Amino acid sequence: MSCAEFAGLVDAFIDAELPAPKLLSVARHAGACLDCDRAVRELTAMREMLERGGRADAELLDLSPVWPAVERRAVRVDARRAWRRRLRTVPAWGIGLAAAAGALLWLRAPGPEPIRVTARPRPNQAVIERLDSSGGRFEVRSERKTGTLLIMFNATGDEAGR
Amino acid sequence: MSDHPRPVVLGLAVGALSVMGVSALCQALEVKITTVRAAERGPSDAQLEALRPRLRRLVGYRSFQIVGEERRKCAWQAPEAFTIPGGRLLRVVPKGMRDQAVLMQVKLLDGERALVDTDVRLQNRGVMLFGVGQDSRPAEGALIIMLKAED
Numbered sequence: 020m021s022c023a024e025f026a027g028l029v030d031a032f033i034d035a036e037l038p039a040p041k042l043l044s045v046a047r048h049a050g051a052c053l054d055c056d057r058a059v060r061e062l063t064a065m066r067e068m069l070e071r072g073g074r075a076d077a078e079l080l081d082l083s084p085v086w087p088a089v090e091r092r093a094v095r096v097d098a099r100r101a102w103r104r105r106l107r108t109v110p111a112w113g114i115g116l117a118a119a120a121g122a123l124l125w126l127r128a129p130g131p132e133p134i135r136v137t138a139r140p141r142p143n144q145a146v147i148e149r150l151d152s153s154g155g156r157f158e159v160r161s162e163r164k165t166g167t168l169l170i171m172f173n174a175t176g177d178e179a180g181r
Numbered sequence: 182m183s184d185h186p187r188p189v190v191l192g193l194a195v196g197a198l199s200v201m202g203v204s205a206l207c208q209a210l211e212v213k214i215t216t217v218r219a220a221e222r223g224p225s226d227a228q229l230e231a232l233r234p235r236l237r238r239l240v241g242y243r244s245f246q247i248v249g250e251e252r253r254k255c256a257w258q259a260p261e262a263f264t265i266p267g268g269r270l271l272r273v274v275p276k277g278m279r280d281q282a283v284l285m286q287v288k289l290l291d292g293e294r295a296l297v298d299t300d301v302r303l304q305n306r307g308v309m310l311f312g313v314g315q316d317s318r319p320a321e322g323a324l325i326i327m328l329k330a331e332d
Binding site: 144145146147148149150151157160161162164165166167168169170171172173174 | 284
């Protein structure tokens with residue numbers, strides 16, 4: 020095995036993902052080549068360091084809210100599966116009839132209903148209808164969450180000092 | 182009996198006018214002006230606790246303290262002037278209602294000069310903010326004027 024071939028296989032070697040004969044030949048090459056042996060040691064040390072870091076981070080994680088969320092999701096998945104099971108039991112002619120009725124309704128519909136977007140009024144909504152400033156510099160800042168507006172006037176030093 | 186009609190008519194007129202006055206007052210809008218001093222450091226008023234995050238995002242300062250507060254009934258179409266700490270004047274004219282919101286003309290005056298002249302539409306209990314800061318000396322803070330209108 021050449022060093023170039025070794026370089027292509029070293030990651031899989033360290034992760035023990037190679038088949039046994041390949042694993043053996045990579046190990047043999049590393050045993051005979053100082054540079055490749057060093058590369059294996061460095062990569063192994065790095066992997067161990069990452070694993071230690073990962074373990075420490077995992078210990079710090081608070082997983083208590085995870086399982087209730089997983090349970091809720093599992094309940095939803097179960098419900099979906101139950102619906103699919105029920106649908107499978109519906110005879111083919113029933114599905115065909117439903118599809119035909121749907122197509123008929125779609126064809127008979129006068130046209131697509133305009134989409135009505137109703138924005139929920141925000142608690143502090145303010146709207147500027149007109150704005151005029153004879154002098155000085157101002158800017159309008161808005162906070163989208165609550166709809167609060169601020170007109171910020173930047174006075175000169177003397178003006179603002181008052 | 183012929184001598185009486187004049188006082189009766191006068192009485193009726195006075196009565197009608199007072200009823201109209203009372204009803205106008207009932208329909209008046211309550212305007213509340215709160216002036217807040219914003220600064221980079223220092224404590225914030227507990228009264229502003231709920232507003233603090235919003236002010237922080239809009240103004241950028243961390244400390245907010247109330248320096249003046251005034252609540253006044255304002256008649257429709259009638260100008261009302263509120264004195265702002267620091268000598269400026271906030272002139273408010275409630276113009277009417279539109280889209281379930283109060284339309285107001287607001288002028289921030291520095292002597293004769295209008296720093297800002299604007300028409301704003303505010304929802305009931307909505308807040309409009311006016312700030313006076315200085316780009317050249319941001320460390321000195323800013324003055325925030327909170328305008329609130331309530332039916």
